[in-house]
Amino acid sequence: MQITINRDGQNYGPYTVEQLQQMLQAGRAKLTDLANYEGAAEWVPLSQIPGVTQAQSTPAAAPIDADTYVPTGQHEHEFRIECKPDFSFLTVQVPASQTLKVEASAMATMSTNMVMKTKMKGGLSRFLGGENIFINEFTAQAGPAEIGIAPGSPGDMDHVFMDGSSEIFLQSSAYVASSMNVDVDSKWQGFKGFFSGEGLFLLRCTGQGDLWFNTYGAMIEVPVDGNYVVDTSHVVAFTSGLEYNVESVGGLKSLFLSGEGLVCRFHGQGKVWIQTRHPMAFANWAYPFRPQQNN
């Protein structure tokens, strides 16, 4: 049986049932695509073609690519993260009249019924101090809406469901998006100063709901039980329950000569997320390629 499919007015195929099953598995065809086979009077959704749905009913999960992440554990909103780990891109389904908090300028695509409001966290003084984070609020009006979110840096992304019992500390540029009931506190000063010299400050995330954050480069999740050391510029996030000090690696000689700069020594029990690259190292590498000033 040769089947032609039609999506958005465009015909594709014809394909055999086996080919279509493979395409469904790979996510290249959808059960909602219109399909027509020779001798059939009209176009029907692909799900109604005999032989196609049976194969689909066995694996419960929707067909996804290997580099796509859909939540398997607890979550508030339906979402998927595609093109992991190098070019992670987040798509969230927001139910009618609900709101999602998103890092400013990270919105790439959205439904037309999504309405945006800009919130400045921290106020003007912190804005002038270069320590601000703008968060936009996207509300789905008159029905559910979808939003596609692309962070500034190419890299990996992770999702954490916060159950209200613990806190997550985020390096500020790592914040991507969160549920309304997750409070993102940039005024909080607790660990500030520890990161001096690295140009970083931390956000404290509390409350209940989804939290998404990203890295430059790939992300590694390290469970800490006891004691673990991370280069300060590679820290992305960590859970409450971990205490830390900033120090140099090795002895005094290593401080100046090892090329490792400062490190965070975490202790306690929890999780640390680290990034395999960092923007400052890339900027330093690019420096010699800058043109010379003409005087």
Next chain:
Amino acid sequence: MQIDITHRPGNSAAKVSLQAGESITAEGGAMIAMSGHMQVETTTHKKGEGSVLGALKRMVTGESFFINHFTPAGAPGEVFFGTALSGDMMEYNLNGPGLMVQGGSYVASAPTVNMDIQWQGFGKALFSGESMFLIHLSGSGPVILNSFGAVYPIQVNGDYIVDTGHIVAFEESLTYEVSKVGKSWISSFLGGEGLVCKFRGQGTVWCQSHNAGSFGTALGPSLKPR
């Protein structure tokens, strides 16, 4: 020692798991994270020996002047290494013939591996703007190298030409000659191909899909003058 290269090929990191007392030597600045009980020693030379001359030579190759030695004290430990640019990493088990590594591609090696610098001539290096310094690794043990972009091996049997900016490493069994690609220096230079390496013999050359110097040159005009 166990080496796992994760998140290949775009933003690879190397995770090295060490037994208590076991060491790994790495380029300065390569460490991303490590176990809390890791001891770090910074030297200008191979652990237990070496010279300042070696360190000077290393600095000229584009590697850091100093190298770090990581040793977990009392219990097994782990250390992650990364690089500044995006790209892949590879593990190579040195055993027998040595390996020539392009300056900048070296990440880490076991303490049983010896490092020495080989210099390919100043004039040529200046002309091409590409680093024509090689690190000679000998002895035995695992070595970690990085590439800008993907890394792929080429089996040479007879002769083969690789642009100097695309070389990651090659086996010592190959003889090589750095030369211009065109008939004259002018055409080589204007053709944008600069210097190439002509390999002869039998062995493997590992190449990187992208040339970091070319990327920098492409990026340069968009950057603010310094």
